[in-house]
Amino acid sequence: MKTIIVGVPGGGKTTVLEKAKKKLPNYETIKFGTKMLETAKKQRIAENRDQIRKLSPEKIKELQRKTMKKIKQKENLLVDTHLAVETPKGIVPGMPKWAIEKTNLDRIILIEGEPEEIKKRRKKDKTRKRDDFQLPPKQHQEINRYYAATVSTITSSPIQIIKNKPNKAEEAAEKLVKTIKNNEK
């Protein structure tokens, strides 16, 4: 693995990433969660994300391990993932130490939205229940930074913070592309 791209639900990470991909033809983007779900479906232990979130920590860890293994070989990979996942059991680390040590991570990119904008987007999203979000977006984004500092220390990876301002996804994408190309040199 090379780069992880992280952001809270509703922060605009997916939109920014879509726009950036057009200018990064040599990079493959994968959603860590989607890869995990594929594996879970094959094993017939979960049919959707909600069922994954309810699996035992051991089962989740096993799914993470298998997904990690699949993506480890690939170069030029942008992994769309989470550092701090809200679950009924609390905030679960998306990149725990055992998982980081199995990858060759060399870059952490945080995409941060405006808290008020995030709240609006979440209200519109009918696939999520209101109960899914206990943490105010501002705090959740701060907690992402705490985890990022830990992962950065363990892996020696730099952290790039990209602000996704309302109606400025294009600008954020531009900065994302620049960051990735800057790191190539």
Added chain:
Amino acid sequence: MKTIIVGVPGGGKTTVLEKAKKKLPNYETIKFGTKMLETAKKQRIAENRDQIRKLSPEKIKELQRKTMKKIKQKENLLVDTHLAVETPKGIVPGMPKWAIEKTNLDRIILIEGEPEEIKKRRKKDKTRKRDDFQLPPKQHQEINRYYAATVSTITSSPIQIIKNKPNKAEEAAEKLVKTIKNNEK
């Protein structure tokens, strides 16, 4: 060890824990600091908490190690402890890496009080000197979160944040009980 329950002095952790214990008959609660003091008394190196805080870092580490060993075997344990301890030498980590690695920690619970409420309670507490608290409660609670993110990453443990609002210790206890039962499943 299973669960650590953490909060700053005056944040209401002990009260919430007392209330929660009634609904968790299968769980044993211990105070890490009290266990440490028992050991220190037996060894005749300290008679009270204040004397412990003034021991050399090596002596403190040895006490932590012995206490850790005693509690490691027990299941269904709620450990009332600290992540960031204010001492004259600065903020000392309550759960340093070497100690975490000796336990089987699987859950971090932060009990956070209202900063203004904490200040009031601290003023009333005659067993503490004003000088004991250099950090404003809001900052201390934030620093607990930073340490929690690190411990969470190292141990793969989820973090649950429980707000203890003024005069709502019962509600906080309810959430604590729910969190612990949720994790049992």
Added chain:
Amino acid sequence: MKTIIVGVPGGGKTTVLEKAKKKLPNYETIKFGTKMLETAKKQRIAENRDQIRKLSPEKIKELQRKTMKKIKQKENLLVDTHLAVETPKGIVPGMPKWAIEKTNLDRIILIEGEPEEIKKRRKKDKTRKRDDFQLPPKQHQEINRYYAATVSTITSSPIQIIKNKPNKAEEAAEKLVKTIKNNEK
């Protein structure tokens, strides 16, 4: 190594340290960055700090490793360094895990300036380009705390936060001296 002293550019760390040194005759102060530059010059891979910042992460790591080795033996050392370095590649960890593990760090001191004061000082500093600072000083100082919590957990070192208020560098130096002498005992 014994103590690292950390602060953002413009936070007054160097001034405070200068004043403190007069009262700490038995301590040697070194700038980690200056030591790195000396090594880089000898190897003819960089002539100034700016060129160092543009080296590949591997080259930088090698320079850090050599510098770390040189200072490891010394006792009573105050290392003037960074926990989170702003570079075009993002925030680079100044004390990554591999580096910490090569030292015998036992104390982290954060010198924090007033954000508005820092902005003023940076404007006056003609050796830096405006572009060098993307992070607002307040956020950069917070991020230093996140990294400090991680380094503290890994090394079991206490963190001392020293506020450098405008025109009060003398007071901050006093607290620094006291902290260091307190830790000697």
